[in-house]
Amino acid sequence: xxxxxxxIIFAGGIGIDxxxxxxxxxxxxxxEAGAPHLKDKKLPAFTVNLETLADRSLLKKxxxxxxxxxxxxxxxxxxxxxxxxxxxxxxxxxVILATAFGAHVTTFDFLDSILDYGEAAVSxxxxxNSVHNAAASYITSALDIHGPALTVTNFYFCFQYxxxxxxxxxxxxxxxxxxxxxxxxxxxxxxxxxxxxxxxxHDGKIRPFNFKPACQVPGEGAVFFLMSRENSGNVYCxxxxxxFSNDTGYGLxxxxxxxxxxxxxxxxxxxxxxxxxxxxTAAYSPLFGSMMIGSAFNCAAGALMLKNQACYANPxxxxxxxxxxxxxxxxxxxxxxxxxxxxxHREKAxxxxxxxxPKPLHY
Amino acid sequence: xxxxxxxxxxxxxxxxxxxxxxxTLDSFRxxxxxxxxxxxxxxxxxxxxxxxxxxxxxxxLEGQRTISLALCAVDEALKSAQLVxxxxxxxxxxxxxxxxxxxxTTVASQLNDxxxxxxYRNSGAAPMEPADRYLKGNLAEFISRRINAxxxxxxxxxxxxxxxxxxxxxxxxxxxxxxxxxxAGGADELNRIPLCGFGSLGIVxxxxxxxFDRDRKGLNLGEGAxxxxxxxxxxxxxxxxxxxxxxxxxxxxxxxxxxxxxxPEGVGLVASINKALKEAGIKPEDVIFVNAHGTATIENxxxxxxxxxxxxxxxxxxxxxxxxxxxxxxxAGGLEAVxxxxxxxEEWIPASIGFSNKDDAIPVMPVMEVTKINGRFALSTSxxxxxxxxxxLLGRL
Numbered sequence: 001x002x003x004x005x006x007x008i009i010f011a012g013g014i015g016i017d018x019x020x021x022x023x024x025x026x027x028x029x030x031x032e033a034g035a036p037h038l039k040d041k042k043l044p045a046f047t048v049n050l051e052t053l054a055d056r057s058l059l060k061k062x063x064x065x066x067x068x069x070x071x072x073x074x075x076x077x078x079x080x081x082x083x084x085x086x087x088x089x090x091x092x093x094x095v096i097l098a099t100a101f102g103a104h105v106t107t108f109d110f111l112d113s114i115l116d117y118g119e120a121a122v123s124x125x126x127x128x129n130s131v132h133n134a135a136a137s138y139i140t141s142a143l144d145i146h147g148p149a150l151t152v153t154n155f156y157f158c159f160q161y162x163x164x165x166x167x168x169x170x171x172x173x174x175x176x177x178x179x180x181x182x183x184x185x186x187x188x189x190x191x192x193x194x195x196x197x198x199x200x201x202h203d204g205k206i207r208p209f210n211f212k213p214a215c216q217v218p219g220e221g222a223v224f225f226l227m228s229r230e231n232s233g234n235v236y237c238x239x240x241x242x243x244f245s246n247d248t249g250y251g252l253x254x255x256x257x258x259x260x261x262x263x264x265x266x267x268x269x270x271x272x273x274x275x276x277x278x279x280x281t282a283a284y285s286p287l288f289g290s291m292m293i294g295s296a297f298n299c300a301a302g303a304l305m306l307k308n309q310a311c312y313a314n315p316x317x318x319x320x321x322x323x324x325x326x327x328x329x330x331x332x333x334x335x336x337x338x339x340x341x342x343x344x345h346r347e348k349a350x351x352x353x354x355x356x357x358p359k360p361l362h363y
Numbered sequence: 364x365x366x367x368x369x370x371x372x373x374x375x376x377x378x379x380x381x382x383x384x385x386x387t388l389d390s391f392r393x394x395x396x397x398x399x400x401x402x403x404x405x406x407x408x409x410x411x412x413x414x415x416x417x418x419x420x421x422x423x424l425e426g427q428r429t430i431s432l433a434l435c436a437v438d439e440a441l442k443s444a445q446l447v448x449x450x451x452x453x454x455x456x457x458x459x460x461x462x463x464x465x466x467x468t469t470v471a472s473q474l475n476d477x478x479x480x481x482x483y484r485n486s487g488a489a490p491m492e493p494a495d496r497y498l499k500g501n502l503a504e505f506i507s508r509r510i511n512a513x514x515x516x517x518x519x520x521x522x523x524x525x526x527x528x529x530x531x532x533x534x535x536x537x538x539x540x541x542x543x544x545x546x547a548g549g550a551d552e553l554n555r556i557p558l559c560g561f562g563s564l565g566i567v568x569x570x571x572x573x574x575f576d577r578d579r580k581g582l583n584l585g586e587g588a589x590x591x592x593x594x595x596x597x598x599x600x601x602x603x604x605x606x607x608x609x610x611x612x613x614x615x616x617x618x619x620x621x622x623x624x625x626x627p628e629g630v631g632l633v634a635s636i637n638k639a640l641k642e643a644g645i646k647p648e649d650v651i652f653v654n655a656h657g658t659a660t661i662e663n664x665x666x667x668x669x670x671x672x673x674x675x676x677x678x679x680x681x682x683x684x685x686x687x688x689x690x691x692x693x694x695a696g697g698l699e700a701v702x703x704x705x706x707x708x709e710e711w712i713p714a715s716i717g718f719s720n721k722d723d724a725i726p727v728m729p730v731m732e733v734t735k736i737n738g739r740f741a742l743s744t745s746x747x748x749x750x751x752x753x754x755x756l757l758g759r760l
Contacts, residue, residue: 036487064622091634095617102520107473110556111480119407119559127560128622128748132472132520137749140617146634148615149751150528153472153518155501161517165532168539189474189483193494245513 001170002356003225003303004085004233007078007181009053009071010221010288010297011046015078019297020304024329027286027315030204030217035188037195044204046219046289047186061142064125065134068103072135072183073142075222079179080143083226083233094175095149097136098162098182100292102153105187106130135183147175156343157244158182159295163351164242166227181224182293191218194290198266206290207318208261208283209325211271216263219289223296225303231356236303240352252352255334256311256326257281258298260341262290270346275323282326286315295341295349302337302353309334309355369537371608371757372594373444375436375548376701378587378694379413380687383439384705390687391702391713392733398571398583398689403428404555410567412553413585413689426496428586429471430505432694433550436588437506440546444592445604460598463514463542464507465533466590467525467549468693471502472518475556502550514542519693523656524615524747525549526589526696527755531613533593543598548697550588557692558584564623566660572690573717574657574683575664575729582658585689589698608704609758611645611740614638618750625662629670631752632744636674639742639754647675650756651738652712654703656746657683657729658690659717663746668725671744675727680736682729686716696745700755703743707759711735 008015011030012022022028032042053059053070062073076095080088107130113122128134136149154161159182166178194200194216201207201215208214227239257275261268262285275281288297305311313329337353374384379397381387390397398411415432422434441447446457476493483489499505507516515536519529526549533547561567561584568581593610616634618626625632640647653675655667671681684702691698706712715729739760745753 036483039487101474102472104474107475107556108480110560111475111477112484114477114555114559115481115484119555120562122559122563124560124563124565124623127563130473130560131522131748132469133522133747133749133751134622136521137617137622137751140619140750141621144619146617146619146631148528148753149521149617149749150532150615151520153501153520154504154516155498158517161515164515164541165517165535168535168541172535172538174535189480192483192487192489193474193491193498196491196494244515 001167001227001229002231002238003236004228005079005083005226006236006300006303007075007082007224008300009048009075011048011219012287014052014074016082019300022287023301023312026313027205035191037192043200044217045186046217048220058142062138065138066103066106066129068183068185069129069135069138071222072097073138075181075224076139076179077143079224079226085233089176090144091146092176093145094147094169094178095136095139095145096162096166096178096180097151098158098293099151099153099184100155100158101184101190102132103130103134104190105185108189155292157341157349159293160242160341160349160351163239170227170229176228178227179224180227181222182296183222184220184291184293186218186220194218198263205316206262206286207316208285209319209321209323211268213266214261214263214268216290219291221288223300235356237306238354238356240354242351244349245347252336254279254336254338256337258302258337258339259283260295260298261285262294264290264292265344270342274340277324280324280326282314284315295339298339302339306334306337306353306355368596369534369610370594370596370599370606371591371610371704372599372604372606373440373592374701374704375440375590376698377432377435378415378688378691378698379585382416388705394714394716396571396687396716403553406555406558408558408562410569411571411583413583414553415586426493427500428552429468429550430500430502432552432586432588433466433502433506436548436590437546440590440592458511461514461543462512463533463536463545464503464512464516465519465529465545465547466503466506467519467521467529467696468502468551469520469522469525470551470554470557471500472520506546521751522748523692524696524745524751524753525693527745527753528615530591530700530755531615531753534610534613537593537595543595545593546590547593548590549694551586551691551693553584553586568659571717572659572686574659574685574715575668575722575725576718577720577722579659579664581660583689585691587688587691587694587698589694589701591700607759608708609760610755611758612639612643612756615751615753620750622749625666625746627666629666631750632667632670632746635752635754639756643756645740649740650675650742651736652680652741654699654743655681655683656744657685659685665724667746668727672726677726679727680730680734681727682712682715699743703741703757707741707757710737
């Protein structure tokens with residue numbers, strides 16, 4: 001299947017151009033956020049500025065939605081626009097939203113509502129927005145999409161399984177297009193959980209090649225991809241077979257490894273098995289933050305590199321293990337990129353991004 | 364009709380209607396409704412609910428009732444598929460097969476432990492056990508590990524259509540060769556959060572629910588799990604498992620209308636049913652009954668009844684089983700698919716319990732007594748919060 005359009009919203013802005021600028025510019029210091037468990041301290045976090053989400057005509061249709069839904073709607077809308085496909089048949093678009101934690105901030109707001117006002121006097125609007133599939137629902141109503149809208153979870157591989165399902169739907173001919181994406185929101189309570197279980201970074205830098213620990217800086221945002229079997233529109237690249245565990249196709253001659261290290265595992269040393277001295281490795285989590293759905297942002301980076309035939313340097317280049325990393329931006333011929341993610345059981349998910357050729361490739 | 368049919372080789376169900384499928388069918392036959400006050404947690408709300416009763420010790424997990432319910436149904440389904448004989452679902456029984464797990468839920472997807480949150484809110488610190496349970500408790504991931512499944516593993520969180528959509532996703536996996544066997548369905552526990560939430564929306568009845576009835580006042584919440592074992596023909600043949608039950612079609616479509624109300628003309632439901640019929644390669648007149656979503660809310664039943672009458676005609680045999688189970692949210696689609704398959708096998712459907720007076724705004728009437736059926740195809744529908752609609756077409760061939 002082909003990526004025909006990308007929509008993205010992250011701490012660095014909205015739109016694929018903003019993301020490309022961030023890739024070119026390199027690491028920027030994130031904002032800081034406080035939380036009850038931090039007392040008077042603040043810790044770095046890659047949060048999306050509320051102004052990024054404001055004053056968009058699209059959001060009139062989602063004015064009661066929460067930040068999680070707004071980010072998802074804007075990214076999905078941008079992916080459609082970025083595809084430059086006119087008069088797309090919206091009855092034939094499927095939507096798949098992957099998320100690890102969903103609208104957890106609104107869930108905790110709803111718990112506040114119970115604690116503050118009692119069980120019989122809670123807010124129906126907050127409850128409605130706390131339901132996991134609210135964001136996908138807002139996407140369909142705001143964009144007038146009548147295909148199925150699925151929200152899926154899996155803590156480590158939710159984006160990979162969403163991609164796999166998109167590919168399955170397209171193969172079956174269920175839909176002509178699938179908007180597949182991922183969203184995650186920053187919030188105090190989940191930050192508390194992260195900080196209890198994972199090493200926080202105090203200077204705002206995720207160090208993807210430290211491995212143990214990489215140190216997390218929580219992030220938030222949303223990415224959507226318009227997928228199709230067609231090679232049309234603003235095509236970026238082809239997405240290859242998505243494989244899991246032992247069946248990961250390491251024999252393919254790739255030009256670049258992208259790894260999802262971001263401090264969301266206490267021990268990320270398994271990633272050392274996936275790097276090679278002969279193939280440069282990149283990790284872009286220092287640009288958008290630590291998220292279970294970070295793979296979706298790295299996928300966007302890979303798609304951009306294949307489209308532009310340019311590699312972007314690692315934003316944070318601390319490299320204590322002497323890995324072959326991309327340390328400078330360069331124009332080059334890139335045909336194939338491997339994207340790798342591990343879970344806490346040292347199981348991996350791999351998918352390949354392939355430069356779109358004139359002939360259909362059997363990926 | 365498609366040649367690549369997917370077999371249903373196992374069924375498992377637990378709900379207030381019964382701790383297994385046999386018990387459930389007894390309740391259906393006898394018109395037994397096991398509703399009562401909430402006993403699982405303290406609440407000031409006095410809505411009747413349908414609790415599933417005690418979980419067998421071998422599947423009981425502290426603070427993870429949704430998973431416990433799911434394990435009960437998975438165990439029964441795997442046994443009826445003759446994939447395990449007698450186990451606690453531990454070990455490597457399924458390691459020799461390519462098994463995918465796709466499960467729908469709502470409650471298990473959220474970290475909504477009240478004591479954990481209250482502690483964090485009050486002191487900026489909280490015990491980590493509830494968070495640990497949550498992080499280890501993704502429904503499909505948990506089941507995959509428990510049964511040592513090596514195929515895809517995905518939890519669908521599509522509110523009330525989660526279970527139906529999970530079965531539809533598993534169908535796509537099988538059609539695409541991503542696995543040979545799929546454990547698919549839904550599970551949800553009765554939980555304080557949705558009880559408060561649905562109460563705030565004004566759609567919970569203080570009486571026992573009455574799907575499609577003129578005087579219906581809203582839904583009752585329930586809990587449970589319903590699981591199908593889906594399998595490619597070649598996989599079933601290879602291990603000598605015969606079945607005449609099939610999953611033939613799945614359709615899913617959005618209303619693109621409103622977060623909490625169905626489209627007045629049911630556009631998404633119409634599209635879903637038509638997709639399921641088309642995929643199965645059959646006509647509306649071939650469908651002998653519909654197991655409707657039938658929540659007993661004013662709007663759902665009106666829209667769904669109109670759509671079903673338009674597509675299948677006013678003489679359609681149709682029912683809602685929510686009068687026996689309550690609305691089990693993410694489990695509903697799984698349970699109702701199990702009930703639909705069992706009805707095809709047993710050749711009867713239960714009375715649509717709770718119904719007594721025809722609503723003139725609904726041009727089709729549910730069956731009022733245990734009814735013999737004779738035919739090959741049946742439909743199960745789900746309408747979700749958020750405007751997603753889904754339909755499954757099952758057959759006995």
